[in-house]
Amino acid sequence: xLVVAWLMVSRIEYPKPTGRLAFVVLAWIxxxxxxxxxxAMNAPAGSTLLYSGSGLVLVLILAIPFYVVTVRRAGxxxxxxxxxxxxxxx
Numbered sequence: 001x002l003v004v005a006w007l008m009v010s011r012i013e014y015p016k017p018t019g020r021l022a023f024v025v026l027a028w029i030x031x032x033x034x035x036x037x038x039x040a041m042n043a044p045a046g047s048t049l050l051y052s053g054s055g056l057v058l059v060l061i062l063a064i065p066f067y068v069v070t071v072r073r074a075g076x077x078x079x080x081x082x083x084x085x086x087x088x089x090x
Contacts, residue, residue, distance in 0.1 A: 004025075005029075028057070031056070035053030036050065036053065
């Protein structure tokens with residue numbers, strides 16, 4: 001968790017979350033820490049929270065490639081949709 005926090009404020013180049021995605025990442029981290037804290041404090045059903053939190057982390061990790069593919073496809077434009085380039089003067 002500390003490594004992720006350090007990477008988010010570092011100057012290292014990687015796709016850092018911005019906008020809504022940053023809030024999703026923050027909620028993900030806070031939810032995982034809350035489940036781990038409930039288990040560590042021996043709360044009732046703490047082990048269930050730990051397993052469900054771990055399962056959600058695995059689901060999110062598996063969903064990341066699908067999210068990246070969706071964002072990349074949305075960013076592409078169809079070559080047939082490009083306007084005709086203007087004639088060069090000269």
